[in-house]
Structure formats: C-alpha cells, structure tokens
Amino acid sequence: MKKQCYFSQHNIKHIDYKDTEVLRKFLNPHGRLISRKRSQISAKFQRQLATAVKRARFMGLLPYVAR
Amino acid sequence: MDENVRDDRMSVYEIGYLLAGLPEERIEAEASGVKDVITRNGGVIIAEEAPHHEKLAYTISKKMVSGSYDKYDEAHFGWVKFEAASNKIDAIKKTVEVIPSVLRLLVTTTVRENTYLGKRASLIAASFARKPMGAGEIESAQVPRREAPIAAPATVVEIDKSIDEMVKEV
Secondary structure (H helix, E strand, O other): OOOOOHHHHOOOOOOOOOOHHHHHOOEOOOOOEOOHHHHOOOHHHHHHHHHHHHHHHHOOOOOOOOO | OHHHHHHOOEEEEEEEEEEOOOOHHHHHHHHHHHHHHHHHOOOEEEEEEEEEEEEEEEEEEEEOOOOOEEEEEEEEEEEEEEEEEOOOHHHHHHHHHOOOOEEEEEEEEOOOOOOOOOOHHHHHHHOOOOOOOOHHHHHHHHHHHHHHHHHHHHHHHHHHHHHHHHHHHO
16 A cells, blocks of 8 residues: 655644754665655655755755765 | 846845864854844844854864964854845855854755754654664564573583482472
8 A cells, every 4th residue: 555645644734944853764875865756755845955954054954974 | 138137036044064173162153243234134033043062073274364274173164144145155154264263164055944853853864764674673673582592501411410300309
C-alpha cells in the first residue's frame, strides 16, 4: 500500500525553514535531500521542503555537506 | 498608477537573522534594534522569537572593515514576522543588513498563520520512521528472530549436558 504524504498526515500546511528537526528527517547522512521516491512526499511539499532546506542551509542551521 | 497601488499592498514577511561577536547582554538590545527598523518603516509585528544561541552547521566568515575575515562557529538566531508595505521591505532589508553584528539575514514572504512548529516539531519528528522504505523495521524485526533460534539450541544443549552430568554423578 502506498504511504501517505508525511506533511498531510500531520496536517502541516507550510514547511518552515526553522523546523530543522523535521527537515533533518529528509536528509541523508551527507546532508543531501532524499528523493521523492524514498521520502514519499507529495510533489507540492517536496518543492516546499527543498526551499526550506536551502533556506536553513543559508542560515547555518543545516549543513551544505556533512561527513 | 496601478503600479503605485500594487507597491503599497501590505504583505506578511519574516526576517531571520544571525547575530555574532556580541556579549550576551547586548543581544536583546540588538534584537529590539531590528524590530525598531521594522516599526519605523510602518511594519506591524505579528510574531517573533528572541535570539537564542545556536551552534552553526558550518563556519561562517564575515568581512570586517579592516579587510580581514572573522570566523564564527556559533551565533544567536532570532526571527521576526511582520506585516509591511511591499515598497518598504527593500529599505528594511538594507537597513538591517548593515548592522555590524548581523552575520546573516534572510527575508522571506510568508503567511499570517503560524508556520513554526517549535517544540511540536520534535514530537512530530519522533513519530517519523527514519527509513521511509521500512528497511529499519525489517532489520529490527529480524534481530530477535535470528537470536532466538541460536539461543534456544544453545540452552537445550547446555541443559542436556547438565542433565548428563547429573546422571553420571548419580
């Protein structure tokens, strides 16, 4: 059975770049974004997630590269 | 004329900033300085969070007046959500940017409703399986199964041995 989108499950309407704990769940150990195939997020939220991660990286809250 | 009308439209913005190279007691004054800039430009503050200490994910360097670079591994991160006219946001950004203690500045458009999960985030994050493919679950499920068949014969053999020894003794 196909897994439902994580953000719609938790009733999150907007992804905030400050919620780094949530964003980290969608990064691999190198700090790169997990693909949609693996993350199973809807296209809309995957786009929002990508923007949020990039913003968090700029502010030094998340790494550009890790390990 | 239409363009002028469009320029005055109020929108919701958020400024996130990093403060560095300041003593702890001056952080609050600097944060209120940022808010002053917003209110002076006709902005109305909706929500905010006072700067808190944050260990940075990477070293950020900032060019000083002397031409040398200062490197920072930690900073204070704060944010302000506010409503302002779209023709004022550029002025706000430029004014905050030149504050010497501001290491990084990020201006984003956002919505009036609260988007920041804050403490709720850790609870939501905890409910999420690290591996969406379910690989983690399979691994964890297999561990006790592997152990059980190995453990069971070992104990049976041990019991048998001990029984044999007891029988011999008798």
